[in-house]
Amino acid sequence: MSKFDYKSCALPSSTTHIRLLQLRLAEPTTTPKSTTSPSNGSLVCELLTTPIAAPLKFKALSYTWGTAEKTSFLKLNRTQLNITPSLHTALQYIASQQEDIYLWVDQVCIDQSNGAEKSEQVLLMSDIYRKAEQTLVWLGPAADRSDELMDLWLDIGQKAEKTAGGLESYFTKEKIHRLLEIMESRSVDDPLTEPYHQLVDEARPRFEDLMQAIVDLDERPWFHRVWIVQEVSLCPDTVLVCGHKIVPVDFVRQASNIFAAALKQSMRSNPGISFAQLALQAQSHRLGPLLSTRKRRQRYANSKGEGEELFHLLRKLFVESDTRATQNRDRIYGLLALAVDAEQLGIRPDYTTLNVASIFTHVARAMIRQGRIEILSFSQFPKEKDIEGLPTWVPDWRPNLAPSYYTIFESAEEHLLGASGSTQVSMLPKMVQDVLSIRGYLIDSIEEVGNVWHASDDHASYLHLFKTLQEFCSKSATKDELIYENPLRRAEATWRVPIGDLYWDPEVDYIRARKPLVEDAYHECVKISEIIVAGERQLTAEEIRRSPSGRYRNSMSGMDGKRLYITRRGYLGMCPDPAVAGDSVVVFCGARLPYVLRARGEEDRHTFLGEAYCHGMMDGEVLGRERERTFFIE
Template sequence: MTTFSYTSVPLKSPATEIRLLELYPSDSDSDDHFEAPLRCRLFTTPIITTNPATHPIVTEFKALSYVWGDDTATHSIAVSYDPPFAEPNAPNIPRKPSKIAITTSLDAALRHIRHPVKSVTLWIDQISINQTDFTEKGHQVQLMGKIYASATQVLVWIGPAADGSDDVMNAMRVSGQWARDAGLESYYARERFHLLQPIISNVHPDDPTTILQSLKHWFERTWFTRLWVVQEFCLCPDTVFVCGDRIVAVELVMLAVQLLQFCIGNLKAGELMSIPDWRTRVNEVADEPTAALFSCRQRRRKFDRGEPQAEGDTLFVLLRKLYVARDTGAKQHRDRVYGLLGLAVDTDLLGVKPDYMTTETGVILTGVARAIVSTGRVDLLCFTQGPKRILNYRSDGTVAENSERLPTWVPDWRPGLRESYYKIHENTDSHVFNACGGDSQVEVATDGKMSSELVLGLGGYTIDTIEEVAPDAWTDMDWDHKRYLAYFGQMEQLWLRAKDKTYPIYGDNTAQRKEESLWRVPIGDRYWSKLLGELGRAGTVPDVAVYHRQCWDNVLHFAELDKLPLDEMNKRHAESGWEERYANGQCGQEYREGMRRMVGMRPFLTERGYLGMGPADAREGDVVVVFCGGRIPFVLRHATGEEVAAANGGTQRDVGGEGRLFSFVGEAFCDGVMDGEVVTEVEKKRNFFLV
């Protein structure tokens, strides 16, 4: 049998047509439906038409969402044109059967999806797109949002039955249907969500030990870590999970998972959590991977239905959801962007199109970053974190690191980026910082001498120059009294030096506010309470200074115990009343949780006396700035000759004027400038060019 050639089923217009696969049924007379050879035919159909009224798209198809797995194609599917499946009058169709090589993962999926007596029409990226034709691939990737939105159903194939998955799928269907019948979906609105907890507070799994272990295996399936599944999962109204021969609608799974999370909350408060094995299992399942997927789907479905105030997710929001504190894989680094274009509601506005002909991934990422900043999202810079790595994957699954240099201001969108210390839920939370004040908008600066696409010009204000940084960055915020003793000590030393400076950085209130900076800065001036929720600015909670003192006293308590013999240490600890204070939340636990927000940052002091937290690699001489339209400050560094040369085609000269070129260092908190104070000093406004 010859190898299939895509020239036999060409796409006349790759920008408007797609190939579909008609998967033939297994021989109904066969005793083994599953093992029968795979057979199909390929044909083309329009997916975009200029006149839907006169030329409607009538071909119905299902789209498959799955994991390719190893790229090695060890299986095959026969493409047949012989009777009874032949099309005698069709032009340019070969008369001899041929075969398409497919991966093991796709082979298993097709054997489970295949119907015993009826054909199934499918769109499958591995077969429907000529993967070796980069021009066609670019057009088809651009169409993927349309493809999945047009499918009559999306089949999310997560693999064969294994590790109790049949029980999990059954439990998902039953509990999800119970939640739907109980009307729980009507509570997923801001004004009614608080009523949901009392309704299901007494729901518990029937057989928690068994179901938790099976759920753990289910959530660990590779499909949940794949990038392309996000848009595949979100765009079709009828989307189902397929595992083995079990099928469950994704909405039922969503409801079941949310019930599970409520149950886990109840279980964590119960006696079972004192059993180590049980506690481990509960925590493993609590960290399940579907939250971001369901969030993206719900927001997109509401947007497509035209519901009031349903804005959908922009590309920047999707990048943040999927690459910050998460690991979402993609075999080619550029696909970290391309895999989301069909889902992002601002793709046309950004003007980003898939390009598989350009070999430089850095050029692609830079163009995307510039487009996002130009639409007003200067907070994209919060995720420009080092050390940057452009990662691609070889066919054997190993990592191939790219040596391309990214401009200092461009995020690499690698998995596991740190969340910004100024994380808020934009759909529900109000902003608490506005460092550029008022309704300031991002100003993208241009200069005829700054023509390089690697340079980003932004209007903004200089706050001050960093005079001193703490010896250590706060890279580990797990409890260790010795570590926290060092952290508090670093902050106190800088605070004492700040008090010696006479510049009135807080105006008439400088003396009092300098005192307060000691407890404001370590938590980024935001305080969170388990009882009251996020309260915004720490200064609005009178007792935060007390909580800071309690946290400091707790650290000193354990430091003192360290100096004692074991018997004396235990006696002194028992006599201190620590257990009671801890049970009452009087050991600064919540203040310490607030400090966790600043993980990866380093305390600094500026020349005028501002106290703040900056990037881990901040150093003396760096400049703290606020960009127009920015909520928080950032730290810049005067560009080196090498960086200038990279931006200016080899010329190590600041062609824009002395001191105008900077490298980007990272985000910052700077006490006393978070409410637009610096904007009043008009003389500080200038253009910054980042290389």
Template sequence: MPPGTNSNEPDEVHALSQAIAGLLTAQSSCAIHEQCDSSCPGRIGARRYRLMPDGTRRDEVDQRAQWAATNAGAKVSVRTEPLVIVAPVYGALSYCWGQPPDDIKFLCNNKVFYGRASLERALKRLRAGFKPGQREEYIWADAICINQKDLVEKDAQVRLMERIYSGAATVYVDLGDIEGQDIPVGNYNLRFSAFGGMGAQDELTESDQLGHPFHYMMAFQSLSQPWFTRTWIIQELALARTVKYMFRGNVFTQAHLDSILSKPAMVANPSYQQELMRSNITMRGYMNYQKLQSIKNHNGKMDSLQLIQLTRDFAVTNPEDKIFGLFALMSDADREAIGPYSRSIEQVYRRFAALQVRRGRTITMLDSAGLQRRSQQGVSLPSWVPDWTAQGKSPKVISTLRPVPYSASGAAQANVQLVSDITGTGGISVRCLMLDTIDTVAHVHTAPLTRTGQPDFLVFHDKFRAAFDELVRRGKSVYVNNEEAFARLLLMDDMYTGRNAIIYSSPIVDPAATYRAALVAWRDRRDEGNIGGKKMDTMQTYQMQARAAAVGRGFATTQTGYIGLVPNCAQVGDQVVVILGATVPYVVRKVQSGYLLVGDAFVHGLMYGEALERRDLPPTDVVLV
């Protein structure tokens, strides 16, 4: 950046200038007419083309040659001053596309354009919510401004998103429709129908009763809107200089949302905490809101793997957009390594994964990989390459389940190599310790839901406990205190003590006794941890942690007598390994070409470097394919 430049000022050449550069080159080569149709004798020598971000020209036509061929001998004037292009001030629209078809007719620049109903409603709310002069004359909307069927153009525009949204004077967020929903206020319920128009701008922020229940309840209800779950909106919000939200007939600002949803506001207002705990959908929206603020406030470009893992729960329609929907927030080097926009999921995800290996991020990446985290049908991904569309529905990542990390490989350093080429077509070689082999495994792939909407933990527990009791009966357990070992396994050894404690938890000092009390409460169908923002007692803390750790996994015993929580697709004969540099063990499966990564695991008694103390376990290089 040149000295004396204000980083908060928009670029001299705005994003919109690039977006319409091709059009301007075609219109501005005449010294007399701004909209010259090429028939004017005053038109100077020029070529009509579309200028792409990489400097190449597309659809180029020699206008001078065409004119000369039909107007031989005509006098041609020459422009003596440089042409200066100044982009107009514009706003950008952020909204959820929704489902097809694209059958709504729009009139745009005197031409018919077809789009989705969600875009129509967003534009109508944008038009109704502001008086003349209150918003920019030009509005950028992706469905209109990008030819979605042209992958070359889409790739060019995806790479311009950083400039488009950071260059917009305002980003207008349309949170979508509300119909038939209620908000309790005192002894009354307010029922809302769908809004086609808008109320007064900044009605909420101008109120002299910001603490009124209607205001904060509406803010929390906005968190249940699909907008807070979509990947594309992340960069749109993070890059915005000014944001205005449209919801329930009102326009309100980022400052208003922050005054209710910020962490200090939550701590200071117990009523906010109770409202947040009313539904899992609201809680998910709130967690995503906090992630958005974290990304927006990040100093500089965020690590691409850190960025995608932080936003693992955000959804996309096209799987490749889990990567490209975050492009504007990645470094130029990472964008270059990932390559052009493509609809080949295998190519996009493999290039991204190979990039992480070359950057030295393999161990962190493997937490998101494995057969247990797969959702794409008919797509052949290597087991070490994460399927980024499956992250939100898969079990919790063990390495990040608690604030203080595990240390299964102690201080050992990772040794990872791409095999065959820089994209890992032959897999990746990792150095590891081959610990044990799975002897039995008990799975619960589905479980009925309780009244709280959570999977019935008793279904998991009873099957796991039966398998453990059989291990003890056969005298194969390696543990001195079997009851405590099982109790700690269900917690993944997180007892909320020391730095692992959180504000609403209570420490679990005696895991075996707390486990027995929690089991009685589960069987009596008593409260299962839905405590509405209040502090949890020890038993409730145990219930909450056990559901987070054990649900969605299988229970395994090993040939040497260990017990563990393993991926729900683990099989008898799979091997438990510790990859050097990793904090947790993994389950792998031998195949002809190498090993398949099944997924991460918790093995009680092997989480704190115990394997490195064994002299019978020399490091071995295996290839994950």
């Protein structure tokens, strides 16, 4: 059989038309749908074109390519098109369940060898998934009790929609605290309370029995792909398909809310370590955040809420999250259909250029120009080696980036920090493509740094950090510099610096550190560490966790991977790991945090090192002390 040639099904225009796959089996299936095997019939298909403005009725497929080797094939328009084995398996299952459907599948419907066509078709992804009758999310064949889990999601999801459907209306800034009260107590006087708790009681033993199945499903490759986020979010009617089981994704989201509450109760009544470890794995599954993104997108599509900017999507997927893409540029392109500011940022997919670094640089520059200077916190080192020529200030958006120590929910919280005061981001016109020319203020140069500190270190490491900071405070006091209004303000650095002046309070979330609450918690933290290191007595993990000392230690986690520093004039703070004596602490116009730069030898040329905290310079104090200047960062 001859090889399929896309010229035989050319698009009138790749900006206005798409291809659809007409899918059917060559012969009737003899395999019952209740089994875990697909039909053994061969796939005979046709490929046709349709305008995206008014397409034929079709369904879209979300799946994972698996291996890049295309060792399986379709009989397509009397020719043969090679495809990946994972897609072949998915199409066999779907063909055995749904007769003669039109399907949009990226691997088949886009000429993957044509970079120009691919670039233009990616721009249509939003329309493709929005206009599809249904999106089929193929998770793979049944395995590891997945059939039982799918049945449970379907059952609890349906009941949640009927009996606790009011839950959805409580996910607002005004009512969320009421929902938390309902979840915590059966005695709350609210129509939702009793049906909600009855459903949790019913679901709890069933979810406990299937926690390992949840963990196993979460490890399937589909959950790690960057493209799935838009694929599962855009179409109003989206279903999960696993083997021969099908569950509407919104039922899964409803069931996940019940599961979270049930699991909380389970952990209280099952103190065993092995149960707690398994419960923690099941609780941190990727499906929850993914479905919350879908919910937000659907609300935006129905004019009931705001959408998400590209910055928020990138942070959600690549910061402390293992999201992957076959091509590095797809870390950006895979999210454009969801980003409400994609057009404003001027980002267009380009699969023809070999210079991937230029794509990341353009995106970073565009976001900073729009005021998103906080993306600099995610330019971390070492950079990925296969993105050659990436400037030091540009994030590579690789999986599992470290979080910034300063993160807020902009739609619900007020800002707590503002190092640049009321200034706005100020960039010079682009002189050199890779150089960030930005206005800001030089605070001071670093004189000395401490050891790199990690939140997972032992109590001796905590004590060493506290002692080093006390020594730096003493050195600062000996300098003849009026940088702190009084000695007491300088002394506050001992308990403000280790937490970046942000303290976690269970009643109100994060707050600015204040006396005597945080200062007392700091002293208790020091005392407990001294007791443990000295071996005077053994404290239980519960004692440590529940005390103010435990809250202070928790607040310190934001400084994980940073170093203490003192500047030439006596400023105190925390700086990124690569920083050394001689590097500069700066505040850019429009930035809420300071950053650290390193001079390159040329006048005003620098490399970027990372975010910092500077005691006494987090509320715009720099405006009245330093002269504005331009930094050129390469």
